[in-house]
Amino acid sequence: MKITKVRARTFEWKGKTVPPQGNFCSNAMDLLYSPQETMKTFRFHGWTVVEIETDTGLVGYGNVALAPRIAKEIIDQYLSPLIMGQDPWDYEYLNQRMYRATHAWGRKGVGMAAISAVDIELWDLLGKSVDKPVFKLLGGRTKEKIPCYYSKLYRTDLNEMQKEAETYLKQGFKAFKMRFGYGPAHLQQGVTENLKSVEAVREVIGYDTDLMLECYMGWNLEYTKRMLPKLARFQPRWLEEPVIADDIDGYAELNAMNIVPISGGEHEFSLYGFKQLLDRKAVSVVQYDTNRVGGITMAHKINALCEAYSVPVVPHAGQMHNYHLTMSTLASPMSEYFPMFDVEVGNELFYYIFDGEPVAEDGFLQLRDDVPGLGLTLKTEYLDQFNIVE
């Protein structure tokens, strides 16, 4: 099998979006005095889709959401020439070729995200070429079905948050992730508001459910050290990305406090990036995203590393490219799950581009044994609501 064509297209949403609300999620910009900008970092309204054709007539799909236009340029200019004419079954060679050829500038961030998109579609092709789902090529079915957690609960009116939690509790979810709205810049009032929101959600979901807390890099070490003892009584399963991804010492210090497990990884890249997190005991839960970290080839290696370190893997975002990794390893106990909503932050955009994503039932996801590859096709229903950049 040889690669004969590579096509990267950026889908830019121009349809209806839910306008950003103030303080709906703490984030790395909050510490800067530019409140009107803080929401802008929160728009994943574009997605680059990579389609690769082979001389055997197969088409594989990959995807990337970080800086999608830049990722497309990287794919068009640097990665496509590296894989044209190659055999997708040489995926380790091809992943190394892309990683090493762009290493001078691409070993973190959008460089790795672009490599991830190409690698994901290689595996889609592999599965299709042997009529097997990708997870069967990675280790097979380690779970009858995948437990997943409901992920949204952005900070808004507490009654609204409670109604949202109630709705999805009734749908059978047994785990929830909520977002803090405030951080160091919001002083003690922000601390109070943060604690009130956790209390409100716990009041609805009770303590027979998992609750995870998302900071999205919006706090800092000093603020988190103050918050952790106040949060302990809510028994969170983890506190996610309290500090910026580069503050690995900060992660390690917070995790060593052993008050609330610290999670992270959605903004970390490559096998070596996760080796560093694990060696320094920076996180108690690893959360790479397969469409960022280096693709399925790289994520599969990180799964093995996490198994050896006994650190669970709960990939960022759910979505099919991650579900296959979670299904195929005991190191990954569950998936994140964004239900399909009106486009807001953009995590939900995946549903407007692809068909085939599993819908959670009673807090579980299922992957089928009889659907080859990733199991995705391009959706046509919303095409007119995208500006598509060829």
Ligand SMILES: O=C(O)[C@H](O)[C@H](O)[C@@H](O)CO
């Ligand atoms: O963990 C997550 O789901 C991510 O951090 C979200 O994509 C981001 O929107 C913050 O909630």
Ligand SMILES: [Mg+2]
């Ligand atoms: Mg997160």
